[in-house]
Amino acid sequence: MTSDTSAHHIVGYGKLAQVWLALLALTALTVLITRVELGGYKVLGALTIACLKSGLVIAFFMHMKYEGRLLRWLLFVALVTLAIFIGFTFFDVLYR
Amino acid sequence: MTTVQPTQPSFWNDTGRSGLAAWIFSTDHKRIGLLYFYSTFGFFLVGVLLGLLLRIELMAPGRTIMGPQTYNALFTVHGVVMIFLFIIPGFQGSFGNLVMPIQIGARDVAFPRLNLFSWWLYIMGAVIILASLFTGGGPPDTGWTFYVPFSSRTGTNVSLAVFGVFVVGFSSILTGLNFITTIHRLRAEGMTWGRLPLFVWSLYATAWVQILATPILAITLVLVMAERLLGTGLFDPGRGGDPVMYQHLFWIYSHPAVYIMILPGMGVISDVIPVFSRKPIFGYKMIAFSSIAIAAFGSLVWGHHMFTSGMSDTAILVFSFLTFIVAIPSAIKVFNWVSTLYKGSISLDAPMLFALSFILLFSIGGLSGLILGAAATDVHVHDTHFVVGHFHYVIFGGAGFAFFAAMHYWLPKFYGRRYAEKPAIVAWALMFVGFNVMYFTMQVLGMKGMPRRYYDYLPEFATLNLVATVGSWILAAGLIVMLVNLFRGLFRGEPFTGNPWGGATLEWTTATPPPTENFEEEPVVTHGPYDFRGTGIP
């Protein structure tokens, strides 16, 4: 069974505020890069930043960094499943 | 290991409330299990009745007993009731709830109140679906797949029906979530993952499919409702939408849903076969692993329902290839069950007969599935009665017969009384014969080109259709014998105590019927689920 020790980790206010600042900076960056003419790379860039932001939220705000291995694995499985559902649909969408 | 003499009252007696309230507000997993059993099985009987009517209509060409619109409504409601109200919630809800917590040595599931809420949601969804039959434009006539564009245009009451299915889906998600948490957190001391009964493993895999696939169905149904009520046009080619995208979303859920139906059945078979062969299961690890593998691979193959829908050729190739991969873990299970029988001391009690016929019928269903999974042959038999036959071989011959096996295997444990053996065997024989007469004939009909969901057919199909209909009557006769015998036995039959079959899983170590707390004291597990030494039966 998973250990309970991770459940009681306290994340300080300072660290949370730092993460928040990083999130704001990344938001500004997304807005900026999508104003520039980058063509198809815009989608890629914006999505990469969105992934970074959600990584920060999950790791610190949602305490995933301090959880046991079980939850991380399960999250990984869920994300891979979603990626497969979207990705495999493109076998159809791209080659129709 | 000896059976404890009960000092606590059984879960039948121990309650604060009385009457119906003692049941519909109970958070005891055994009571909720029985609630699920009776409600889902009730819908099974409704579905059977509708199926019999459909077969009577098809007995002869032209109009026999109903008009075409009634026929369309009946096959839709038959599908919706059987799939969403019986077989998806049935196994998890009834036998999952009844047996799983005891098998892992827990007092209850992780979230007992959520468990009760799941049942309530299920009932609410069922009521909504039933209401859709009598309100609005009348019963939906789209088939259980609710394919657009017809489902977004038909005047029948599709919106309410899909909303009902949405609510039932939410119930299914909550049960899955509850079971995963229970299996992770509440196993008794010594109940390692390698000692979990295979039924529990199969429920675990099923629960994952429920969690990860059901939300896609939920959003799809919401979109169908939006299509009808707001005119979003997301699946309407006239406004830029694409009906094939609906099929993608629908099958992303509904193909894995087939594994929600069959996996728990496979788990039951894995538990029954070693007990009645007096031999440890062959290849425990591989069976457990193949449950997970089926759940995983089964989520990659939804496109094989769409070979003739206008999907890209690349996608057809990929999905056809992946479909064949699912055959591997399924075959692993079949080979391991058969190997378990080898040199076993087999006793052909009713649960075992159902389990053995499961292997045969599921294999026929699985092999005919390969004909549908290969793109070239699928074009020939797509949307014919071959598909109907294949599907019923897997889901009725597979999941359904496993459900009957579970009824004969576990219900006496919870009632403390048992059915008579001989009528049970007669019932099984009738059902087995009737089943094959009906559905094998359907597969032949499909090969000859008779389409599914058609009200009328060419005269050349008349003889075989008559044969199939007669098969449905034999099947129904067997079902009636089984029901009368089983339920008379449960309420008035011989006492059923101790461990007459010599099972080695934890439910056979506690009192019959089990006390509310399941065990007198928390069990400590020291051996695997199929280690029959010391069960008292040679």
Next chain:
Amino acid sequence: MSHLKDDSGAKLGMWLFLFTELLLFGGLFLLYSAYLSRYPHDFSSAGRQLNVVFGTINTVVLLTSSLFVAMAVTAVQRGEPRRTLWLLGGTILCAAIFMAIKYVEWSTKILHGIYPNSPHLAAGPPGESVFFSLYFMTTGIHGLHVLIGATLLAWVGAKVKRGAVHSGDYILLENGALYWHLVDLIWIFIFPLYYLIL
């Protein structure tokens, strides 16, 4: 056997539920990606009609609300109920601001004749109609989640006030916060996909 309170189990259950929410929105993102690859130009011209300023402000509002609720968890762990309540209040205030901006956005669009099945969209290119249908469905369902999340946090806040949620037993607040972060996570993807990619 006793009924042990199992906080890790409750948290596991909450995460599993979040996965289902993720997959629910996943279906909408699947449609978005399929239709984006079919109508890149229509999506671009439709996306330009959304108000980037509103979108950016709402992103900041939601990120801030997420910060507040994360701090609320820290506060309850440290045994500071008053601060917990203030932070929860801040979160719910952010939710209200978000919904107010959303309301202005939606009503402006609807006033301009942009809503599912509108004659204006029917006359335009098909990709724009698909874009706006997806926009209304996605932000609509997201908005519903904002309302549910805010209600949930208000209920937890009432429990904090009564002392039922405290530094020794705060799993309800933790799970409520997890749910709220999910709402934020979904928006992190909605924002660039609908407002920025033009």
